[in-house]
Amino acid sequence: MSLTLKRLFMALFGLLGALVAWPALSALRFLQPRFPGYLVFTLAQGAAAGLAFGAMLGSIEGVVVSSRAKALRGLGFGALYGALAGAAGAAAGQLAMFAAGETLFRSASARLGPALALSNGVAWAIIGLAIALTEGLRARSPRKLAAGLAGGTVGGLLGGAVLSALSYARPDDGAALLAGLAIFGLAIGASYAVFENRFSFGALKLLNGPLKNKEYLLASRRLTIGSDDACDVVLKGYPGVAPLHAVIRAGKDGSRLEPGPDSPRVAVNDEPLGDRPLRQEDVIAIGKAKFIYGYFG
Amino acid sequence: MTTRAITRPATLAAVSMACLLACLTAGATPAWGQTVAAITQIDGASLLARQRVRLYVAGIDDGADAVRVQESADGRNWEDRPVEAVTEAANADEGVTFFFLLDDSGSMWSEAGVDEAGSRIGQAKDAARRFIARLGPADRLGLAVFNTRYWRAAEPTADRAAVSAAIDEIARPSRDDAFTELYQSIDRAVLELAAYPGRKAIVVLSDGEDYPYAARTGSPSPEFGEAAVPPDEAAERAIAEGVTCYAVRFGPDRDPDIGAMAERTGGAAFDAADGLELAEVYATIRNDLLREAAVDYRAGMAPGDRRYVRVSLDDGGNWSAPRYYYAGAVFGQARSAPGWLDLVPLLLAAAVWLAFWLLKLERPMDRAGLSLLYGPRDARTEVYALSGAKTVIGGSADADITLAGNPAMAADHATILFDELRGEYTIAADAELRVNNRPVKRKRLEPGDVIDMAGTVVVFDEPTKGK
Numbered sequence: 001m002s003l004t005l006k007r008l009f010m011a012l013f014g015l016l017g018a019l020v021a022w023p024a025l026s027a028l029r030f031l032q033p034r035f036p037g038y039l040v041f042t043l044a045q046g047a048a049a050g051l052a053f054g055a056m057l058g059s060i061e062g063v064v065v066s067s068r069a070k071a072l073r074g075l076g077f078g079a080l081y082g083a084l085a086g087a088a089g090a091a092a093g094q095l096a097m098f099a100a101g102e103t104l105f106r107s108a109s110a111r112l113g114p115a116l117a118l119s120n121g122v123a124w125a126i127i128g129l130a131i132a133l134t135e136g137l138r139a140r141s142p143r144k145l146a147a148g149l150a151g152g153t154v155g156g157l158l159g160g161a162v163l164s165a166l167s168y169a170r171p172d173d174g175a176a177l178l179a180g181l182a183i184f185g186l187a188i189g190a191s192y193a194v195f196e197n198r199f200s201f202g203a204l205k206l207l208n209g210p211l212k213n214k215e216y217l218l219a220s221r222r223l224t225i226g227s228d229d230a231c232d233v234v235l236k237g238y239p240g241v242a243p244l245h246a247v248i249r250a251g252k253d254g255s256r257l258e259p260g261p262d263s264p265r266v267a268v269n270d271e272p273l274g275d276r277p278l279r280q281e282d283v284i285a286i287g288k289a290k291f292i293y294g295y296f297g
Numbered sequence: 298m299t300t301r302a303i304t305r306p307a308t309l310a311a312v313s314m315a316c317l318l319a320c321l322t323a324g325a326t327p328a329w330g331q332t333v334a335a336i337t338q339i340d341g342a343s344l345l346a347r348q349r350v351r352l353y354v355a356g357i358d359d360g361a362d363a364v365r366v367q368e369s370a371d372g373r374n375w376e377d378r379p380v381e382a383v384t385e386a387a388n389a390d391e392g393v394t395f396f397f398l399l400d401d402s403g404s405m406w407s408e409a410g411v412d413e414a415g416s417r418i419g420q421a422k423d424a425a426r427r428f429i430a431r432l433g434p435a436d437r438l439g440l441a442v443f444n445t446r447y448w449r450a451a452e453p454t455a456d457r458a459a460v461s462a463a464i465d466e467i468a469r470p471s472r473d474d475a476f477t478e479l480y481q482s483i484d485r486a487v488l489e490l491a492a493y494p495g496r497k498a499i500v501v502l503s504d505g506e507d508y509p510y511a512a513r514t515g516s517p518s519p520e521f522g523e524a525a526v527p528p529d530e531a532a533e534r535a536i537a538e539g540v541t542c543y544a545v546r547f548g549p550d551r552d553p554d555i556g557a558m559a560e561r562t563g564g565a566a567f568d569a570a571d572g573l574e575l576a577e578v579y580a581t582i583r584n585d586l587l588r589e590a591a592v593d594y595r596a597g598m599a600p601g602d603r604r605y606v607r608v609s610l611d612d613g614g615n616w617s618a619p620r621y622y623y624a625g626a627v628f629g630q631a632r633s634a635p636g637w638l639d640l641v642p643l644l645l646a647a648a649v650w651l652a653f654w655l656l657k658l659e660r661p662m663d664r665a666g667l668s669l670l671y672g673p674r675d676a677r678t679e680v681y682a683l684s685g686a687k688t689v690i691g692g693s694a695d696a697d698i699t700l701a702g703n704p705a706m707a708a709d710h711a712t713i714l715f716d717e718l719r720g721e722y723t724i725a726a727d728a729e730l731r732v733n734n735r736p737v738k739r740k741r742l743e744p745g746d747v748i749d750m751a752g753t754v755v756v757f758d759e760p761t762k763g764k
Contacts, residue, residue, distance in 0.1 A: 091345070207747065290744065290745025290746070291745075
């Protein structure tokens, strides 16, 4: 899968998160009077939203590399951590919104609507930040964390502002929440796609076999390659690939390829693995799989 | 609905007498002494963490043990909320920020045969100094004067000496400053006070009516421009900023709207005839504020950005004017029940996800071929199938695979030979050729080999053997 297609996938999966979150949040919103207090109500809403977006965003990596096990693990991890992060983010966002709302209500003016929309946007940005960071945690990647930071903030600001603005114009219209969530999800997914590429150390492109043309960004300092589903780059259907065949470590002087514990064949440009950083357009052989290293997209 | 009917007749003494008479004759509680309350401030800082809202309530006297609080999402349908605590004299520890707004128009100064000490301004200054002497350790005081203009003499501070000095500096206005911008000045004072935390009150003293420059002359005011501030607007602003206004009518001419305006903010209007009464009024105001109670109650969960609240001190007999606080939820509100159709997006998302999960996004190779990786053209996805025992690749139209657009490429740059017996492909060339970044003349190709022909780069691939 090319990076362009992967970016579309990311945006799409953000949208899927919105579609999952919307019915849950709609039901919770309706049940607001039955909650004992704002804290439990906010935590429940944040957990529901975080679970939906975390699960979808967490499963992207597995889906795009056609690893079902990886996708399921990402789904589960994303749901769990997304729920926790979403709950924490929603509580922080609600706190910020109460503070802003109290200030705004004290300064009654004709601009109350836009100001409330902005405060809602800020609150959502906090939630977006928390949810989007889960993918960085899942991938143990500071650069993905940075991508989540940007994506969550932008997506949250836009989504929250849209929800508030539409709610202001059409109170009680559930479509306002759906629109807000859709923008939220799209923006987080798209920002991941844009920022992940920018924040990455480089990329690997598979040149042959069943996964030909798939591209893998080096977004973390350690990228594992092998036939095991736990690897970052899972090579199924390639002869001669060990469960953990090789590791690429990103350092100050560039990215270095290291063999795994029992790797039968690791070559760079048809030569045995030397002790030098990878260079643009290096051709890497992992068993029968071949990658080209560089920047794509 | 009852508000705190505080507007007091001519003097405090007269008021006291009137109340006493009313009590004795009618056996009923006098109007201004009813157990009615005014919510002067709402603190929602504990709403999220503890579901608790604190109301600062004026009018709670000793023995007022039948406090009830009600909330409403629309200001019409009210529901009782549990009162958790009533703390009397809640402002005593935290103090009050007072802001004196003194009329400094010519009439405050000029009275025939009377020096400054005997004039209304002199008496007002003297009463203010006595007020300063009575301030509590946590209280703060600020000062502004107004006529045609508005001048803040001292910002709210606990520094008594600074405020006293500011009082001393109040000077007779020039002839040009003959107007009385009463409500403009109240509005500005409210804005100034809004930034300060805690309990806030403006005490405005005037000996006349609102006499705004712009309305009287038809020209923009040198201080406030063309904008006008009617009493209602000044009251709204004060309510919104959590500032209570107390008005003191000091002299024969009285503004007709100032009493109602002060009451709306939770304050009161007083009449004073001389400096002694003025000092008593100031003391009364401070005592009123210090007597305010804090009522903590458990907030409800009705949806809506604006939550109205009112309080009663006599078990619902009389209710305060409603105030509101912000109660918006981060994901908005919904009053209508979700239907089954709302599950459609969820099912749709699940179906799309499952489809992607089940779908192997793989394209197994069914024949050997070359695909363009880098080249002069943009057609990067172009794939060239290899067929036959010999495939010539070059820039010429006569080549089996033509890679046009690269002048450095020879007409027949390289040849790929297929050994049917071994099932192997070999590339050979006399011209510049690199495979996997190594210069070669001839090489057996493996799937994924990167072939660079004078800058045009292709990738060789073939179906996995044995599959």
